[in-house]
Amino acid sequence: MNAVPKMQFDTSHFDKARAPVVSCRNVWKVFGHKSVVDRILGDLLAENIDVERARREHGCVVAVKGVSFDVRPSEVFCIMGLSGSGKSTLIRHVNRLIEPTAGDILVDDCSISALDAKALRELRARKIGMVFQNVALLPHRTVEENTYLPLELRGETGAAAHAAVHQALSIVGLAGWEDRYPSELSGGMQQRVGLARALAADADILLMDEPFSALDPLIRKQLQTEFRRLAKTLGKTALFITHDLDEAIRIGDRIAIMRDGQIVQTGSPAEIVLSPVNDYVAQFVEGISPVHFVDAERIMVPATQYPAHAAALLASVVPEGWPVCERGTLLAKLIVLQTESDRPIAIVDGGLVIGVVGPREILIAVGGHEKR
Amino acid sequence: MAFQPADTATLSTALPARRSAGKASVLHFADQLVGPLRFSAQPRRFLLLYLLADGAAVWLAMQELFVAMLVVFSLSRCTVVALVHLAGPEAKLRREAVAARRPWVEVLLYIFSLATIVLANMTGPIAAQLSTFPSSQFTRVTAAASIDATVTYLTVHGDVFFRIVTRWLLALLKGLESVLTLSPWPVIFAVVGFAAWKRGGAGLLVLVWMALGYLGLFGYWSEALQTSALVLASLCVCVAIGIPAGILLAKSPASRAIASPVLDLMQTMPSFVYLLPAVAFFSIGKPPALIATVIFALPPLVRLTCLGIEQVPLHVREAMQAHGATPLQMLLKAELPLALPSIRTGINQTIMMCLSMVVVAALIGGGGLGYNVLFALQNVQYGEGILAGLAIVFCAVLFDRLAGSGRKTDF
Numbered sequence: 001m002n003a004v005p006k007m008q009f010d011t012s013h014f015d016k017a018r019a020p021v022v023s024c025r026n027v028w029k030v031f032g033h034k035s036v037v038d039r040i041l042g043d044l045l046a047e048n049i050d051v052e053r054a055r056r057e058h059g060c061v062v063a064v065k066g067v068s069f070d071v072r073p074s075e076v077f078c079i080m081g082l083s084g085s086g087k088s089t090l091i092r093h094v095n096r097l098i099e100p101t102a103g104d105i106l107v108d109d110c111s112i113s114a115l116d117a118k119a120l121r122e123l124r125a126r127k128i129g130m131v132f133q134n135v136a137l138l139p140h141r142t143v144e145e146n147t148y149l150p151l152e153l154r155g156e157t158g159a160a161a162h163a164a165v166h167q168a169l170s171i172v173g174l175a176g177w178e179d180r181y182p183s184e185l186s187g188g189m190q191q192r193v194g195l196a197r198a199l200a201a202d203a204d205i206l207l208m209d210e211p212f213s214a215l216d217p218l219i220r221k222q223l224q225t226e227f228r229r230l231a232k233t234l235g236k237t238a239l240f241i242t243h244d245l246d247e248a249i250r251i252g253d254r255i256a257i258m259r260d261g262q263i264v265q266t267g268s269p270a271e272i273v274l275s276p277v278n279d280y281v282a283q284f285v286e287g288i289s290p291v292h293f294v295d296a297e298r299i300m301v302p303a304t305q306y307p308a309h310a311a312a313l314l315a316s317v318v319p320e321g322w323p324v325c326e327r328g329t330l331l332a333k334l335i336v337l338q339t340e341s342d343r344p345i346a347i348v349d350g351g352l353v354i355g356v357v358g359p360r361e362i363l364i365a366v367g368g369h370e371k372r
Numbered sequence: 373m374a375f376q377p378a379d380t381a382t383l384s385t386a387l388p389a390r391r392s393a394g395k396a397s398v399l400h401f402a403d404q405l406v407g408p409l410r411f412s413a414q415p416r417r418f419l420l421l422y423l424l425a426d427g428a429a430v431w432l433a434m435q436e437l438f439v440a441m442l443v444v445f446s447l448s449r450c451t452v453v454a455l456v457h458l459a460g461p462e463a464k465l466r467r468e469a470v471a472a473r474r475p476w477v478e479v480l481l482y483i484f485s486l487a488t489i490v491l492a493n494m495t496g497p498i499a500a501q502l503s504t505f506p507s508s509q510f511t512r513v514t515a516a517a518s519i520d521a522t523v524t525y526l527t528v529h530g531d532v533f534f535r536i537v538t539r540w541l542l543a544l545l546k547g548l549e550s551v552l553t554l555s556p557w558p559v560i561f562a563v564v565g566f567a568a569w570k571r572g573g574a575g576l577l578v579l580v581w582m583a584l585g586y587l588g589l590f591g592y593w594s595e596a597l598q599t600s601a602l603v604l605a606s607l608c609v610c611v612a613i614g615i616p617a618g619i620l621l622a623k624s625p626a627s628r629a630i631a632s633p634v635l636d637l638m639q640t641m642p643s644f645v646y647l648l649p650a651v652a653f654f655s656i657g658k659p660p661a662l663i664a665t666v667i668f669a670l671p672p673l674v675r676l677t678c679l680g681i682e683q684v685p686l687h688v689r690e691a692m693q694a695h696g697a698t699p700l701q702m703l704l705k706a707e708l709p710l711a712l713p714s715i716r717t718g719i720n721q722t723i724m725m726c727l728s729m730v731v732v733a734a735l736i737g738g739g740g741l742g743y744n745v746l747f748a749l750q751n752v753q754y755g756e757g758i759l760a761g762l763a764i765v766f767c768a769v770l771f772d773r774l775a776g777s778g779r780k781t782d783f
Binding site for chain 1 (some may be wrong): 693695698705
């Protein structure tokens with residue numbers, strides 16, 4: 001069986017060279033009595049005590065266990081995990097709603113644990129917006145007043161602020177609903193207000209704490225698509241928490257899978273689905289169809305290794321009757337092409353043939369397993 | 373209760389060896405007969421029953437009422453046996469019995485109680501000491517005298533302070549009273565009627581006009597205005613103190629630990645007890661009546677304000693924080709508005725409690741409708757008394773319906 005070589009992933013939609021916007025460095029969060037936590041923290045970090053023992057013998061709950069990750073500019077970074085995996089605790093570290101027990105969080109290369117109360121408020125008000133699972137709108141305020149809240153909190157009044165509010169509301173499609181109260185809106189619309197509130201502040205970073213989890217599937221899908229489009233057009237960096245792998249795949253540029261307070265695997269949706277690092281991740285991706293996010297480059301056999309027509313391919317001559325497509329073509333398209341032709345598909349990049357995709361590669365990819 | 377063989381087997385293996393000899397039951401009749409002295413084999417929750425019954429039995433025996441003693445004793449044992457058999461699954465009882473394996477505190481308490489009952493019913497100096505608590509007249513008199521001295525000291529040395537407070541309270545009262553008494557009755561009918569109509573429509577309008585009509589027709593008009601002024605003035609003071617206090621209590625657990633017993637004291641201490649010192653400080657008339665009313669009516673407002681702020685959902689607080697709210701912004705823009713229904717209920721409670729104090733306040737010259745009730749009672753005029761009482765009820769109805777009990781929420 002041919003070994004499939006390690007592939008390059010298409011990362012052109014974010015700039016790798018620039019420094020990460022949010023960076024977690026070995027973050028730990030231990031809940032428990034302060035003196036006890038202080039006492040056992042050293043042992044925990046040195047792994048002399050495991051999580052189970054910390055809970056049983058010391059009554060401390062380790063919610064986040066040495067998590068590190070970087071979120072690059074304009075990237076949508078999903079953290080996916082089941083309830084109790086520590087993902088909601090983790091995201092609250094980024095704007096310091098929760099203080100880390102150990103480790104550091106950098107926002108724009110600046111450690112936020114060093115900030116005083118005023119600077120922290122400033123950071124929250126200008127730099128980091130947040131959207132909550134239960135929306136958390138103020139029930140006594142109208143949609144407009146709720147959206148206006150972050151601007152009001154940082155003391156901005158006047159025409160510019162109101163223009164920002166109206167713009168945010170029209171971006172999320174709520175123009176004309178300004179004077180309604182949250183209780184008059186459906187769940188989906190309330191969450192749009194939550195999003196508008198975060199957008200009105202014009203923060204570069206959006207923290208999304210399971211924003212769509214409580215919505216019904218149709219609305220959820222619609223909002224996911226819209227959110228992704230918004231984040232990309234506005235160039236926001238987003239940290240998106242979810243317990244739904246489908247959602248993570250639909251929204252995220254990269255996904256981190258969390259379990260028991262640790263990150264198990266980080267990678268692009270294709271990486272996660274096609275090469276899960278362990279059985280836990282494999283379990284999640286079992287039912288996920290790869291056809292919409294796996295591209296030709298990832299599954300092709302390189303031209304050099306294609307036995308039958310190696311010479312011709314290397315000379316970038318496409319054999320008679322072979323369909324041709326670009327390296328970024330998605331699996332769904334390849335399947336259609338393959339059903340229309342009985343020849344393998346040549347994958348080209350700027351006029352050069354770089355590989356071949358045949359029925360076998362497509363079937364392996366649809367099967368969801370790269371290596372067998 | 374018939375156990376399946378399998379159950380019997382598991383039970384007997386879990387029990388001590390001597391118990392498993394042929395019997396599955398944890399609670400033997402013999403154990404229940406002996407009572408707490410065999411507590412290691414039965415649940416401790418029968419202690420109080422045993423104590424009461426055996427105490428009575430011992431006392432009856434001391435009185436040489438042996439038949440009664442036997443009746444009480446056997447009744448108590450029958451009760452325990454009945455309770456045990458009604459108690460449900462044996463496994464539960466067995467768990468309790470196992471938890472009570474070393475019940476020495478209970479056994480000691482039982483022996484001590486019975487022994488003391490025996491001793492107290494014998495003759496001699498020990499019995500005399502046991503049957504009455506050794507009280508000390510001296511301690512009480514000294515304590516009372518020192519309180520008297522404190523009150524006197526404060527009256528003399530705090531004179532300036534009390535006079536200033538009195539003046540402010542009087543100004544507030546007089547202001548409210550003159551606003552009310554200077555308005556001609558048609559104006560009051562119109563204004564109150566309008567407020568009622570806005571709040572509850574035509575039905576409420578009719579109700580408040582009937583109440584006002586009663587007060588006017590039966591000649592309680594000016595007294596009702598005086599009472600209303602007193603209630604409103606007390607309410608002002610209560611709101612001025614109660615809402616900030618409630619906020620403080622919600623924010624600081626330490627202050628809550630201190631304030632909670634104080635609030636209980638304010639509500640349960642009979643008002644007559646502090647009416648006299650109030651008179652000593654503020655002299656006779658309306659100010660001490662107002663103070664006494666405030667002391668009585670303040671606690672619900674403080675408690676409900678505190679409760680309302682505590683009930684603000686965590687996610688709302690988080691959202692405010694996440695958008696960079698200062699503590700003051702958090703309070704003004706989220707906590708207080710969300711606590712408003714609860715605060716309104718508190719204000720309503722406070723008004724009702726103020727009204728319930730008007731008769732007491734009349735004792736020290738608070739005047740108003742309370743005085744009518746008091747006068748009727750002193751002259752044994754039942755009819756007058758009941759009519760004046762009804763006038764107070766109608767005042768309460770007016771306040772309750774108009775001041776808003778939070779029945780109608782805005783969101």
